[in-house]
Amino acid sequence: MANEGLAVYIHWPWCLAKCPYCAFTSFATPPDEDLWREACQTELAFYAARISARRVGSVYIGGGTPSMMNPATLERLLATIARFWPMESDVEITLEANPATVDAAHFQAFRDAGVKRLSLGIQALREDALRFLGRIHGVKEARQAIEAAVRIFPRLSLDLIYARPGQTPEAWTDEVREALAMGAQHLSLYQLTVDPRTAFATRVRHDGACLEAAPEDSARLFETTQEILREAGFPAYEVSNHARPGEESRHNRAVWRYQDYLGIGPAAHGRLRDGGVRFATENPGRPDVWAERVAAYGHGAVRRQALTREEAQREARLMGLRLVEGLNADRWRRLFNEDLDQSLDSPRVDRLVREGLAVKDAQGFRTTPAGLQRLEAILRYLERGQG
Amino acid sequence: MESLESLRNFAIVAHIDHGKSTLADRLIERCGALEAREMRSQVLDSMDIERERGITIKAQTVRLRYLAKDGKTYVLNLMDTPGHVDFAYEVSRSLAACEGSLLVVDSTQGVEAQTLANAYQAIDAGHTLVPLLNKIDLPASEPDRIRQQIEDVVGLDASDAVLISAKTGIGIEDVLEAIVTRLPAPQGQADAPLKALLVDSWYDAYLGVVVLVRVVDGVLRKGMKVRFMGTASTHEADRVGVFTPKKVEVDELGPGEIGFLTAGIKHISATRVGDTVTEERRPASAPLAGFKPSVPVVFCSLFPTDAGAFERLRDSLGKLALNDASFQFEAETSAALGFGFRCGFLGLLHLEIVQERLEREFNLDLVTTAPSVIYRVHRVDGSILTLHNPADMPNPSTITTIEEPWIKATILTPDTYLGDILALCSERRGVQIELTYVGQRALVIYYLPLNEVVFDFYDRLKSVSRGYASFDYVFADYREGDLVPLNILVNDEPVDALACIVHREQADRRGRALCERLKELIPRHLFKIPIQAALGGRIIARETIPALRKDVTAKCYGGDISRKRKLLDKQKEGKKRMRQFGDVEIPQSAFVAVLKTDREK
Ligand SMILES: Nc1nc2c(ncn2[C@@H]2O[C@H](COP(=O)(O)OP(=O)(O)OP(=O)(O)O)[C@@H](O)[C@H]2O)c(=O)[nH]1
Ligand SMILES: C[S@@+](CC[C@H](N)C(=O)[O-])C[C@H]1O[C@@H](n2cnc3c(N)ncnc32)[C@H](O)[C@@H]1O
Ligand code: SF4
Numbered sequence: 001m002a003n004e005g006l007a008v009y010i011h012w013p014w015c016l017a018k019c020p021y022c023a024f025t026s027f028a029t030p031p032d033e034d035l036w037r038e039a040c041q042t043e044l045a046f047y048a049a050r051i052s053a054r055r056v057g058s059v060y061i062g063g064g065t066p067s068m069m070n071p072a073t074l075e076r077l078l079a080t081i082a083r084f085w086p087m088e089s090d091v092e093i094t095l096e097a098n099p100a101t102v103d104a105a106h107f108q109a110f111r112d113a114g115v116k117r118l119s120l121g122i123q124a125l126r127e128d129a130l131r132f133l134g135r136i137h138g139v140k141e142a143r144q145a146i147e148a149a150v151r152i153f154p155r156l157s158l159d160l161i162y163a164r165p166g167q168t169p170e171a172w173t174d175e176v177r178e179a180l181a182m183g184a185q186h187l188s189l190y191q192l193t194v195d196p197r198t199a200f201a202t203r204v205r206h207d208g209a210c211l212e213a214a215p216e217d218s219a220r221l222f223e224t225t226q227e228i229l230r231e232a233g234f235p236a237y238e239v240s241n242h243a244r245p246g247e248e249s250r251h252n253r254a255v256w257r258y259q260d261y262l263g264i265g266p267a268a269h270g271r272l273r274d275g276g277v278r279f280a281t282e283n284p285g286r287p288d289v290w291a292e293r294v295a296a297y298g299h300g301a302v303r304r305q306a307l308t309r310e311e312a313q314r315e316a317r318l319m320g321l322r323l324v325e326g327l328n329a330d331r332w333r334r335l336f337n338e339d340l341d342q343s344l345d346s347p348r349v350d351r352l353v354r355e356g357l358a359v360k361d362a363q364g365f366r367t368t369p370a371g372l373q374r375l376e377a378i379l380r381y382l383e384r385g386q387g
Numbered sequence: 388m389e390s391l392e393s394l395r396n397f398a399i400v401a402h403i404d405h406g407k408s409t410l411a412d413r414l415i416e417r418c419g420a421l422e423a424r425e426m427r428s429q430v431l432d433s434m435d436i437e438r439e440r441g442i443t444i445k446a447q448t449v450r451l452r453y454l455a456k457d458g459k460t461y462v463l464n465l466m467d468t469p470g471h472v473d474f475a476y477e478v479s480r481s482l483a484a485c486e487g488s489l490l491v492v493d494s495t496q497g498v499e500a501q502t503l504a505n506a507y508q509a510i511d512a513g514h515t516l517v518p519l520l521n522k523i524d525l526p527a528s529e530p531d532r533i534r535q536q537i538e539d540v541v542g543l544d545a546s547d548a549v550l551i552s553a554k555t556g557i558g559i560e561d562v563l564e565a566i567v568t569r570l571p572a573p574q575g576q577a578d579a580p581l582k583a584l585l586v587d588s589w590y591d592a593y594l595g596v597v598v599l600v601r602v603v604d605g606v607l608r609k610g611m612k613v614r615f616m617g618t619a620s621t622h623e624a625d626r627v628g629v630f631t632p633k634k635v636e637v638d639e640l641g642p643g644e645i646g647f648l649t650a651g652i653k654h655i656s657a658t659r660v661g662d663t664v665t666e667e668r669r670p671a672s673a674p675l676a677g678f679k680p681s682v683p684v685v686f687c688s689l690f691p692t693d694a695g696a697f698e699r700l701r702d703s704l705g706k707l708a709l710n711d712a713s714f715q716f717e718a719e720t721s722a723a724l725g726f727g728f729r730c731g732f733l734g735l736l737h738l739e740i741v742q743e744r745l746e747r748e749f750n751l752d753l754v755t756t757a758p759s760v761i762y763r764v765h766r767v768d769g770s771i772l773t774l775h776n777p778a779d780m781p782n783p784s785t786i787t788t789i790e791e792p793w794i795k796a797t798i799l800t801p802d803t804y805l806g807d808i809l810a811l812c813s814e815r816r817g818v819q820i821e822l823t824y825v826g827q828r829a830l831v832i833y834y835l836p837l838n839e840v841v842f843d844f845y846d847r848l849k850s851v852s853r854g855y856a857s858f859d860y861v862f863a864d865y866r867e868g869d870l871v872p873l874n875i876l877v878n879d880e881p882v883d884a885l886a887c888i889v890h891r892e893q894a895d896r897r898g899r900a901l902c903e904r905l906k907e908l909i910p911r912h913l914f915k916i917p918i919q920a921a922l923g924g925r926i927i928a929r930e931t932i933p934a935l936r937k938d939v940t941a942k943c944y945g946g947d948i949s950r951k952r953k954l955l956d957k958q959k960e961g962k963k964r965m966r967q968f969g970d971v972e973i974p975q976s977a978f979v980a981v982l983k984t985d986r987e988k
């Protein structure tokens with residue numbers, strides 16, 4: 001039915017230490033690597049039995065810090081995937097890495113195991129910032145990791161966190177320019193967000209610490225970022241993601257385009273079409289709970305929920321509008337067998353277009369740069385009265 | 388039944404915050420009515436709102452037993468009353484149930500406007516007053532000066548005023564002795580037909596309607612068939628009891644006693660404060676005088692955010708009104724806002740409290756219109772329209788004159804602030820009636836248009852006098868004024884709930900202030916929003932709320948779209964406290980807050 005490649009996400013739920021800003025599911029406990037691998041393989045087999053006639057377009061091993069794993073483990077997982085589904089010739093295989101967990105030999109072993117793209121969480125190129133973020137590596141390790149990765153992997157992406165307290169647009173400009181000069185093809189630049197379930201949130205609650213940029217500063221920093229990256233030939237293709245044209249993350253873009261993706265491992269989420277219905281799967285976050293469920297049922301999902309057409313369209317809208325390309329009319333028709341216009345409130349769309357916040361044409365519906373930086377407000381505006 | 392000679396019924400009255408509830412704590416404690424572990428500060432302030440705001444809203448009654456120095460045990464009925472002028476109706480009803488009052492005066496602050504107002508009310512009610520000088524534990528306490536002030540300003544003999552600290556307990560014995568020796572015992576005929584004053588009522592989730600009564604004559608017994616004379620309804624008193632402050636059931640209440648009864652009353656309309664309770668079998672020949680009805684001075688309309696909640700709102704308003712005799716409401720329909728209720732209050736604080744109680748205790752989401760007073764509109768055809776809602780203002784060509792309510796205000800202030808206060812009063816179109824000095828203090832009496840007062844006058848008065856001036860008022864009369872309707876347009880649409888009536892000379896100032904204030908109160912939107920004030924078709928003020936500059940989440944967690952969805956739902960949930968006008972969302976709180984205009988200036 002769907003002609004796009006299947007996207008496979010595998011979650012590694014451990015880190016060497018927990019960063020105080022991070023709400024991703026990860027534990028700073030010793031990994032039970034074999035148990036994890038075996039359960040992942042069981043889940044892959046479970047889904048393979050249901051969706052066989054597909055090619056795999058991308059594999060993304062995220063976390064947590066999956067670069068902690070033994071490269072042999074990864075090799076076996078990739079072999080399992082290849083046994084169940086044919087891989088497209090240009091399949092994208094990404095591994096997330098933390099600079100503190102790698103040396104060149106380790107990188108090479110991952111490369112040999114089949115990793116084609118590395119996503120390296122350097123977070124900052126300033127010592128004080130890394131300390132503030134509670135990172136367990138310094139600038140020197142970050143730079144060394146980047147240099148090795150550039151040499152070893154065909155494609156490299158860097159994660160940075162900005163809009164840190166007190167960060168000026170000038171200081172950030174210098175820092176991001178340094179990052180741009182280091183040879184990566186892709187940059188994920190996230191504004192620091194205080195998530196309620198983190199140590200940072202506790203600090204904000206207890207000491208009234210102010211860890212997020214003021215709204216005006218945040219806006220200025222965002223605009224500065226868009227401008228610098230565009231000039232450098234790394235236009236944004238998603239709110240926080242920039243790439244040289246053609247170097248976008250195929251996997252993440254599939255998720256934003258609301259194509260099918262498998263969620264394997266603790267805390268992983270998936271969206272799969274099965275007999276015309278779209279299912280949302282959600283795995284438990286605790287590795288032991290997940291592994292027990294996999295042992296019992298063949299998969300870990302605590303919920304396999306059939307989404308209604310409205311729910312699915314809403315999800316597709318929320319995700320798709322994060323992309324600069326927005327919602328594509330042809331793709332929408334393939335996803336839902338229905339015209340994009342039918343699922344949009346046209347007076348509101350017209351108003352957004354009139355105000356210069358969005359564009360509506362034969363290709364589809366998308367935000368302008370001015371609209372992208374006000375996306376949440378646009379999503380609320382489009383939904384008012386319908387949910 | 389208690390013997391009359393052993394009974395003492397008294398109210399504690401004072402200006403706000405002078406320490407009434409704290410004194411009640413000490414008396415309860417000293418008489419051993421509560422165990423130490425049950426005690427907490429201002430224990431009688433039991434509503435959440437009272438505790439949060441640190442003020443008394445509802446009067447409370449407690450029965451205490453006190454072994455006096457003369458060797459006899461007395462039964463004391465204490466009534467703690469609120470000090471804020473908006474709750475004066477609670478005070479007046481409590482006074483009617485007692486023979487004496489303790490007049491508490493903060494000895495660091497002295498006589499304030501509500502000290503005067505409450506003292507006179509108590510005297511009018513025929514009470515014997517015992518002045519108490521409180522907070523003598525504080526270094527700033529000046530009992531001698533304040534004693535003199537009570538004599539000069541209130542005109543009360545204060546030579547035997549009792550010096551106390553309600554906080555530390557100094558003087559509490561003396562207060563108790565003064566109560567038994569200086570306050571009169573109640574009078575009444577035990578063998579006469581039952582005649583009891585319905586002082587208060589409220590809705591209890593377990594007991595249903597609870598009625599607080601003061602027995603004047605006769606005896607109220609458990610199981611008795613009683614009749615409420617005013618509403619002509621008959622019930623069986625299935626429970627009779629007193630508050631110690633815990634509810635304790637008793638078999639009967641005799642003359643002079645204060646207590647409660649329940650009677651399986653289903654219909655809230657059956658109980659009306661001020662009514663007389665008598666025995667069905669042997670009724671009293673005439674009812675008691677009852678209370679003067681309270682006269683609401685501020686009005687606003689309440690609409691449920693969810694139109695389906697209309698009946699629930701009606702039911703909740705009924706229950707609340709049962710507990711708050713000064714609150715009034717009637718159904719109303721607005722073209723813009725749908726079905727709702729027009730409500731009358733004794734002031735802006737009263738309005739805020741009722742609104743908050745409805746939202747908290749009854750879990751309702753409300754839309755509130757801007758508060759307003761009642762205008763009398765004289766029309767060309769000779770008819771008179773009583774205008775509650777500025778949005779209902781008829782076409783100007785059909786109007787000859789408009790009258791507005793005026794009040795007589797009493798302000799007491801240290802003379803240093805007098806200049807600023809006089810300026811404030813004249814800015815508000817006030818007419819001075821009297822200005823007298825008592826020592827370093829000035830007593831000013833003014834006529835003021837209520838419309839200029841109810842909203843932010845009190846805040847302004849406090850700020851120009853650094854909190855030292857106090858204020859009290861009574862309704863005076865209606866007077867003609869050059870009044871015009873001021874409309875507010877948000878995003879080019881008139882918002883009925885923000886319309887108000889102003890004096891022509893004040894229109895520019897008010898219009899500008901309203902627009903500026905709304906600009907602060909309405910959050911930024913996706914689009915820029917013009918805000919305008921208009922007199923007829925003429926725009927007299929304009930502000931623009933700039934568009935949001937950025938609102939986008941940086942990170943979405945992998946494929947976890949559910950989280951993203953929930954986040955958006957939560958943002959939308961937060962918007963529920965907003966009221967939608969076209970494309971614009973105005974926060975609920977703005978409708979009242981917008982009138983507190985020139986606070987900062
Ligand atoms: N230092 C000192 N503080 C006191 C004394 N009596 C009361 N207070 C304080 O004064 C404040 C007001 O006391 P309340 O007892 O709530 O006053 P109130 O008269 O009941 O106030 P309303 O019911 O709102 O009119 C509280 O913070 C008390 O702790 C006293 O004798 N000494
Ligand atoms: C799951 S991590 C993967 C990288 C790897 N675990 C590491 O930290 O080196 C994904 C990225 O999300 C970003 N991120 C996590 N929490 C964030 C937050 N609270 N605010 C902004 N960005 C955040 C960081 O840039 C992080 O690299
Ligand atoms: S940011 Fe990366 S390394 Fe830090 S806790 Fe999160 S997943 Fe682990």
Ligand SMILES: [Mg+2]
Nearest residue numbers: 407408442443
């Ligand atoms: Mg009190």
